[in-house]
Amino acid sequence: MTLMLRDITVRRQGRALLDQVAMTVAPGEFVAVIGPNGAGKSTLMRVAAGLLAPCEGYVEIDGRGIGTCSPRELAAQRAMLTQDQSLEARFSVGELARFGVAERHGAGARERLNLLVDQTLGEVGLASFAERDVTTLSGGERQRAHLARVLVQLRWRSEKGYLLLDEPVSAQDIARQRLILSLARAHSGKGGACLAILHDLNWAAAFADRIVVLDQGRVYASGPADRVITSRMLSDVFGLSDTVLGHHGETGRPFLLPHDLILPGSS
Amino acid sequence: MSVSRLPIVPAFTLLSLALVASVLLSLASGATGFGIHPGGVDNPAVSRLIVLGIRLPRIVLAVLVGAGLGAAGAVMQGLFRNPLADPGLIGVSSGAALGATVMIVEGVIWFGPGVMARWGIPAGGMLGACVMTGILQRFSTRQGRVSTSRLVLAGVALGALASAATGILLYRANDAALRDLTFWTMGSLAGVRWQEIEILAPFTLSSLVLLMALARPLNLLLLGEENAALMGCRVGRVKFLCLVAVTLSVGPAVAFSGVIGFVGVIVPHLVRLASGPDHRFLIPGSALLGALLLVLSDTLARLIAIPSDVPVGIITAGLGAPIFIWLLMRRGDQDIPA
Numbered sequence: 149m150t151l152m153l154r155d156i157t158v159r160r161q162g163r164a165l166l167d168q169v170a171m172t173v174a175p176g177e178f179v180a181v182i183g184p185n186g187a188g189k190s191t192l193m194r195v196a197a198g199l200l201a202p203c204e205g206y207v208e209i210d211g212r213g214i215g216t217c218s219p220r221e222l223a224a225q226r227a228m229l230t231q232d233q234s235l236e237a238r239f240s241v242g243e244l245a246r247f248g249v250a251e252r253h254g255a256g257a258r259e260r261l262n263l264l265v266d267q268t269l270g271e272v273g274l275a276s277f278a279e280r281d282v283t284t285l286s287g288g289e290r291q292r293a294h295l296a297r298v299l300v301q302l303r304w305r306s307e308k309g310y311l312l313l314d315e316p317v318s319a320q321d322i323a324r325q326r327l328i329l330s331l332a333r334a335h336s337g338k339g340g341a342c343l344a345i346l347h348d349l350n351w352a353a354a355f356a357d358r359i360v361v362l363d364q365g366r367v368y369a370s371g372p373a374d375r376v377i378t379s380r381m382l383s384d385v386f387g388l389s390d391t392v393l394g395h396h397g398e399t400g401r402p403f404l405l406p407h408d409l410i411l412p413g414s415s
Numbered sequence: 416m417s418v419s420r421l422p423i424v425p426a427f428t429l430l431s432l433a434l435v436a437s438v439l440l441s442l443a444s445g446a447t448g449f450g451i452h453p454g455g456v457d458n459p460a461v462s463r464l465i466v467l468g469i470r471l472p473r474i475v476l477a478v479l480v481g482a483g484l485g486a487a488g489a490v491m492q493g494l495f496r497n498p499l500a501d502p503g504l505i506g507v508s509s510g511a512a513l514g515a516t517v518m519i520v521e522g523v524i525w526f527g528p529g530v531m532a533r534w535g536i537p538a539g540g541m542l543g544a545c546v547m548t549g550i551l552q553r554f555s556t557r558q559g560r561v562s563t564s565r566l567v568l569a570g571v572a573l574g575a576l577a578s579a580a581t582g583i584l585l586y587r588a589n590d591a592a593l594r595d596l597t598f599w600t601m602g603s604l605a606g607v608r609w610q611e612i613e614i615l616a617p618f619t620l621s622s623l624v625l626l627m628a629l630a631r632p633l634n635l636l637l638l639g640e641e642n643a644a645l646m647g648c649r650v651g652r653v654k655f656l657c658l659v660a661v662t663l664s665v666g667p668a669v670a671f672s673g674v675i676g677f678v679g680v681i682v683p684h685l686v687r688l689a690s691g692p693d694h695r696f697l698i699p700g701s702a703l704l705g706a707l708l709l710v711l712s713d714t715l716a717r718l719i720a721i722p723s724d725v726p727v728g729i730i731t732a733g734l735g736a737p738i739f740i741w742l743l744m745r746r747g748d749q750d751i752p753a
Contacts, residue, residue, distance in 0.1 A: 199641055223647030232639045236496070237692035239637075240418040250635055250646045284416040301646060 149210050150174045151226070151310050151341065156195055157204035158188075158365075165191045166202070167365040173343045175308060178336040180352040181345045183362035184386055189345045190231070192362065193314050196343060197228045209310070223250065227301040228312035233294050235282055241293045242278035245269060248300030264303060268296045271331060273324060287319040295328065302340070311335050313344040317351070329355045353377050353401045361385055377402045421689045423696055430703045434478075437707055441474050441714040442466060468609075476607045477713045477727075478706040479619045480672045483664035485705020486626050488679025489686070489697050491548075493633040494657045495555065499567055501680035502665045506574025507547045508676075511669035512599045513577040513584075514543020520588045537614060541666030547573060548658050601728035602675035604713050615667050622664035623702055629656055630694035637692065675728045677735025678705050684742055708734070 151173040158166040166188045173179050173196075181189050194200040195207060198214040207214040209225055217225070227248070235244070245265045269275055272292040277285075282293060295316060302309040311332060317325040325348070332342045333355055346352045352359050353373035361368040361376055363385045369376045374395065382388045382404070393402050445465065484502060491500040491507075502508045518539025550573065555566035581599055597603075632653040635643040640650050686700035712730040719725055 194641075197645060199644060219644060219649050220647040223645065228645050230639075230641055230645070232642060235638055237637045238418060238687075239692060243418075243693070247635060247638065247646065250631065250648065252631075279417040281416045281418045 151196060152208045153196060155205035156202045158191055158195065159203050164365050169367055171360055173310065173341045175339050175341050176336055177357050178333055178342045178355060179358045179360060180356035181360045181362055182349060182352050187362040188365040189362055190314055193312055193345060197226060197312050198222050223301060224305040226310035226312060227298040229295055229298045229314060229316050231314050233290050239282050240278065241274055241280050241282055244282050244293050245296040245300050248297045249304045264300055268299045272296045273327060288324060291319045307338045308340045311340060311342045315345050325351060349377055350403050353403060373401050418691060420691045423690060426690060434703055434707045437710045438474055441710050442470055444714060445470055445717055472607050472609050472612050473604050474710060475612050476604050476672060477709040479615055480668045481678060481705040481709025482702035483619045483622060483668045484675065484678040485682040485701035486623055486698050487661045487664040489683035489701040490626050490633060490657055491661060492683055493637060493694060495566055496637065497566055503674055503676035503679055505551060505566065505570025506577060507544050507665055508669050508674040509574040509577040510547030511540040511544040511666045512674050513581045514539040515670040516581050516584045520584050536670045537618060537667035540670030541662050544666040545662040548661055597726055598673045600674055601726035602673035603726045604672050605724045611671050615671050618663050618667040622660045625656060625660040626698050629653060630698055633694040675731055677731045678709060681735040681738050682708060
């Protein structure tokens with residue numbers, strides 16, 4: 149029962165966006181993907197979700213080739229928060245969250261769906277927003293409304309399933325960043341699995357079981373935070389040669405302080 | 416800001432009653448007089464002919480064409496995620512008009528007069544609408560996102576091209592079956608007979624059934640093609656079926672009534688204002704309001720300059736354009752949602 153990517157290669161106009169990328173996400177795991185802009189993170193996510201067929205390699209979801217699953221079957225197994233949150237239609241936040249359940253459902257199920265939507269909106273911090281017009285929300289509120297829709301999609305069938313998040317905290321303040329990552333973490337804790345693209349290395353180090361570093365379409369490193377987030381990686385992948393890494397006293401997880409980046413002479 | 420919606424059941428009941436009332440009003444009014452005995456009480460046969468043979472088929476045509484254009488407009492706006500996507504504005508109707516004229520001019524040579532009268536002209540209209548919608552879909556979609564500027568510019572250009580081609584055909588041919596340019600560019604419901612209704616009705620009704628079946632997937636498509644696919648929508652199939660449904664509805668309608676503008680763009684916007692963007696209500700609501708609007712417009716077209724018959728497109732543009740401007744001003748600097 150895993151989401152497995154085997155030797156994925158994606159080429160566009162002769163350029164390899166992904167080159168022989170292999171990775172797995174197992175139930176209970178929170179895997180973070182980090183890497184510089186243009187490293188192929190979003191492409192990797194779209195391949196993992198079954199949106200994009202790779203030129204070489206294959207994706208298996210719970211033992212089945214992802215290409216053999218129908219869109220509806222896949223929708224029950226995995227959900228993905230994309231960066232496309234442009235919705236100009238004037239739906240309410242509650243209606244948007246309900247779209248997570250696309251198929252028809254009977255009157256008995258409606259009550260259950262209402263409960264699920266209310267609960268999920270509460271969890272993403274939009275409890276009082278159910279009637280609000282989506283087009284009048286702030287960017288961060290809108291992102292959380294879409295996250296609620298994605299969570300409803302996954303939870304409608306089971307508490308498990310693969311939660312794919314493409315920069316889920318890009319529009320959030322620091323408290324909401326923690327809220328969302330905690331939700332993702334909790335989803336993994338209940339037997340689901342989460343794969344998230346993150347730009348903040350500190351959040352990745354604090355929350356992820358495993359970190360995959362993607363650079364120019366290849367996996368540079370993969371493993372627990374303390375083995376992956378190193379001065380060498382920061383230098384090789386991000387071109388930051390003068391950072392100082394600390395390690396948390398209790399967890400041993402690494403962190404880096406932004407002001408190390410502007411202090412001269414520290415290395 | 417919270418969303419505000421009219422309660423669906425009372426609103427739809429009211430709309431249906433208004434449609435029935437407008438049909439009765441239209442049935443009772445015309446150039447030969449008001450009431451149910453327009454030929455004179457002493458001549459029931461003439462009255463009967465006027466009401467049942469002339470006015471009624473024309474009203475039924477207005478209902479079918481109005482419902483078809485309204486629903487097709489609603490679906491195209493959802494499909495293209497663009498408030499301007501109206502069969503008339505982005506050239507789909509012009510494509511249908513070109514297809515129909517080509518069939519009228521050339522079809523008799525290709526298929527003989529018998530087949531032509533029944534199926535050739537609506538088939539030509541459908542072909543024209545289908546080709547135009549297909550080209551626009553190809554041209555305006557880039558990686559699952561619709562480019563508004565590409566859609567509108569390409570639609571306007573291709574529509575003008577199709578109208579020009581129609582014009583050339585009209586001036587070269589001297590065919591009595593071929594109505595004049597005013598009919599094709601402004602639309603008219605005049606002179607329709609029951610046999611034409613018999614041909615048109617199955618197309619419009621099957622299109623409406625198909626459009627209704629697409630309501631849920633169209634809601635998902637409003638979130639973008641990738642998001643819709645992630646939620647289990649077969650995007651390619653839904654887009655293809657939308658193309659089929661719009662073709663079924665617009666092609667034959669244009670073949671029998673010319674290009675009637677603004678119904679497809681105004682009607683869905685008004686319905687959206689009242690009952691929100693959910694296609695499960697938007698599509699039937701647009702069909703009902705489209706029928707109502709066209710029946711009233713055509714009644715006005717018949718009465719406004721007795722004894723002549725004004726092209727109904729003039730009335731719909733006269734009513735529709737100010738509403739459109741009002742919608743734009745009302746929204747201020749915000750975009751109008753699809």
